[in-house]
Amino acid sequence: MRQALWLATILAIGPAYAQIDLSGEWAGTFHEDLPHRGGMRLADYTGLPFNEAGWRKGHAWDESARSTFERQCIPHVATYALRGPAIIRFTKIVEPLSGDVQAYTLFGSYGRPRTIFMDGREHPSDLAPHTWGGFSTGRWDGDMLRTTTTHLKEDYIRRNGAMVSDEAKVTSWWIRRGDFLTWINIVHDPLYLSEPLIRATEYRLNVNSLVPAHPCTAVCTAR
Numbered sequence: 001m002r003q004a005l006w007l008a009t010i011l012a013i014g015p016a017y018a019q020i021d022l023s024g025e026w027a028g029t030f031h032e033d034l035p036h037r038g039g040m041r042l043a044d045y046t047g048l049p050f051n052e053a054g055w056r057k058g059h060a061w062d063e064s065a066r067s068t069f070e071r072q073c074i075p076h077v078a079t080y081a082l083r084g085p086a087i088i089r090f091t092k093i094v095e096p097l098s099g100d101v102q103a104y105t106l107f108g109s110y111g112r113p114r115t116i117f118m119d120g121r122e123h124p125s126d127l128a129p130h131t132w133g134g135f136s137t138g139r140w141d142g143d144m145l146r147t148t149t150t151h152l153k154e155d156y157i158r159r160n161g162a163m164v165s166d167e168a169k170v171t172s173w174w175i176r177r178g179d180f181l182t183w184i185n186i187v188h189d190p191l192y193l194s195e196p197l198i199r200a201t202e203y204r205l206n207v208n209s210l211v212p213a214h215p216c217t218a219v220c221t222a223r
Contacts, residue, residue: 020143020176022090022104026203028083042160054163054192061161075132077155078114079164079187083201104138104145116147123150130166145174157187157197165191179205 045058065071075081082088088108095102107113114133123135134152138145149170156163168189175182181203186196 019101019140020145021092022145022174022176022181023092025087025089025206026181027087027206029202029204031202044160045158045162048157048162049193049195049197050162051192051194054189054194057163057192058161061156061163063161075112077132077152077164078134078136078149079152079157079168079170079185080155080159081132082108082183082185083199087206088203114149116145123148134170141173143175147172147174163192164189164197167191181205 042063043059045055048054050058088106091105091107091113092101093103093105094100102117102119104116104118105113106116112133114136116136116138118138120139121137123137128135128151130151130153132153132155134149136147136149138147140146147170149172152164152166152168152170154163154166164187168187171186171188173182173184175184183201183203184198185200186198187193188196
């Protein structure tokens with residue numbers, strides 16, 4: 001009886017011990033695919049699983065649109081933002097009495113912070129507004145944080161016109177190994193992609209710098 005009670009107790013508290021602290025500031029390493037992390041040649045969609053609609057959307061893109069005044073402060077959408085040149089910040093939101101992590105905020109690479117809800121809530125209906133950061137929920141798969149993001153605006157996945165639609169859904173895993181953080185990102189888009197797009201990005205713990213504020217913070221907040 002005591003052994004059964006002991007085993008039940010261990011199983012009940014196991015997931016809490018599996019959780020890894022992701023809070024802190026992390027700098028991108030850019031080792032894995034540097035040519036794809038900055039400027040890209042127009043219509044270079046190598047490795048992207050576009051269907052015909054995705055190809056047509058990409059080739060119809062006008063690069064000069066980014067230089068117009070009204071587009072200067074548009075933040076990157078969540079399908080691309082964390083692959084930009086930036087330091088990111090994870091912050092825990094903790095329930096003060098129980099100590100449970102209710103949510104994470106994730107800030108970096110342009111725009112307002114994203115909230116990752118960890119309290120088991122459902123995603124909103126399809127009629128809810130779509131934003132640059134989308135709506136994110138998270139749960140632990142062992143010691144990996146799995147996040148699901150929906151309700152995104154249409155925007156690019158490469159800065160050369162490669163787009164995903166506002167029907168895109170993003171599933172991500174965050175894996176910490178000491179001072180290194182791996183972000184595995186899978187984009188599902190029924191409109192522009194023929195199969196999921198899988199990418200990974202590496203970060204390293206950065207204790208000597210702060211995430212800079214976006215120069216268009218006021219405008220981004222207004223949007």
